[in-house]
Amino acid sequence: MTNDSWLEIFGEASASSLEAPCSDHLPLILWSAPTIRVNRRKRFRFENCWITEPQCREIISRNWVLSEGMNLSTRFDICSRALWNLGKNLNKSLQPKIEFWKRRMEYLRGRSDNQGILEFITAQRNCIQLIEKHGTYWKQRAKVFWYKGGDNNSKFYHNSV
Incomplete structure (x- = not known):
């Protein structure tokens, strides 16, 4: 007897029974020929x-x-x-972009002319938007991790609490 996941791995396997002269049970021999795994x-x-x-x-x-x-x-x-x-x-490019805008704000922080202040405000706005987007990404990701490892008396649960 097999299940789907076993058949997916060993789709070309074969089995046969052997003779057992001293028993009413027949031993089985299994030849497994694993199939080539396709990355899905x-x-x-x-x-x-x-x-x-x-x-x-x-x-x-x-x-x-x-x-x-x-x-x-x-x-x-x-x-x-x-x-x-x-x-x-x-999502991979969010952190470098956040770092860019932080460096830009640091560079512009010392300027007191109107152009410098406007550029600082723009950099600050861009940085905040990216941080919020990054937060949204990790908030959703944390829910996925929680549902996967959730409250089932697991190591994940005890470490989280």
């Missing part, structure tokens, strides 16, 4: 911080229109792939 893409998860990206709505609209006439599942898959491509580097 991780399950798509929408990140809330993408909502603030100007191109998010455009990507969804464009891909929804392009997939018109296809079944709903395929349309969702097409949109999710396009969003995944947008987001795969977006």
